[in-house]
């Protein structure tokens with residue numbers, strides 16, 4: 050799917066190399082002076098041994114060997130991967146080349162890829178080996194490897210692992226390391242103090258068990274990871290509480306890749322001595338990953354749109370926004386309308402790519418006053434022209450957990466500006482959730498009726 054998209058991007062690019070005039074200015078662009086700093090700063094974090102990139106980009110040889118492809122993927126902005134539109138919300142660690150940098154790469158390739166003066170080569174990037182966030186205070190690893198078959202449908206499975214901490218701890222960050230990157234779609238982290246998860250796991254020989262929370266109450270939510278994701282850092286004043294004597298649960302979603310893979314996930318956990326002084330608030334627009342948003346997309350429809358809004362009863366500071374949809378998601382837009390009518394951009398992902406489920410961290414916590422209405426608009430493209438469409442020819446697609454069904458929401462995390470307003474914001478959000486639970490039931494009923502009438506099996 051991804052390759053397919055890239056071929057499109059390549060096909061759209063004119064080929065200059067032979068015809069481009071070699072002016073003296075072009076000839077001056079060298080690897081050592083101009084290209085190495087760009088690649089070291091923007092590519093090497095992933096393109097080096099042990100990281101997500103499929104090859105290293107650390108030397109003249111690495112880069113010149115793939116120069117044409119690198120020129121194409123930087124020009125199309127396929128690389129570095131970053132899907133939020135510029136100048137619409139300001140985010141930490143934006144992965145984006147400037148127009149000048151892209152032009153320099155082009156000129157260097159057209160100029161015959163000179164290596165240049167060795168004295169100008171910057172020192173190799175000083176990037177952490179192993180854990181990106183430094184040596185963790187605690188490493189929790191799946192107790193048994195899990196074999197992901199070559200094909201078949203998506204797998205949702207829970208794996209229990211001992212944590213071993215005997216006192217209450219406060220978690221400031223969690224870093225996830227998948228064992229088999231090609232099949233790991235996402236993993237949610239929970240802690241279980243009831244011992245039930247371990248009992249359910251022991252019912253059969255196979256590692257783990259299926260079913261979301263398997264009816265276990267009181268699981269502690271510790272965040273999660275999805276493809277393209279970074280270390281999950283919690284706001285300083287709001288670390289996550291890890292209760293004593295708990296088991297860790299990896300709630301993982303695999304998408305078979307065509308090849309048998311063996312998964313052993315691990316997390317690195319980083320503690321802080323300072324307990325939380327503020328309570329984090331997580332909410333989605335629309336709630337429930339869009340279960341009540343009437344996602345029922347006819348085959349061929351190229352801009353099916355869902356919309357929802359949420360009005361804040363009290364001031365909030367937003368820390369992160371995470372757009373979530375599956376393959377035929379096309380774009381996301383989030384914005385806020387302040388009580389005085391001013392519009393504040395929250396996020397715009399004009400060209401959604403399922404493979405990159407980034408959490409976007411606001412460069413500065415984004416403060417929205419009481420009475421602000423937050424809006425979300427999510428568009429889906431279920432046409433045959435969408436190269437990401439898993440169905441060929443396109444089929445009716447409805448809401449569902451599998452990645453060939455759809456979901457959609459903007460997931461926000463924040464803190465009430467005044468801690469005592471936390472409950473008011475949560476209560477207002479619960480109202481929105483309840484409305485969507487009721488809508489979801491209505492919509493499911495309606496869908497069953499239309500399926501019966503048309504005599505089709507619907508959108509599996």
Ligand code: HEC
Nearest residue numbers: 051052055091092094095101102103118119122128129130
């Ligand atoms: C956040 C991690 C990350 C960063 C940063 C990154 N890449 Fe990649 N790159 C990947 C991954 C993962 C793949 C393989 C999957 C894919 O093609 O999307 C990839 C694939 C590629 C490919 C192969 C495309 C193909 O289909 O064969 C090229 C070329 C490439 N990257 C160049 C770059 C360059 C040049 C930069 C910096 C300007 C860069 N990448 C920055 C993660 C990254």
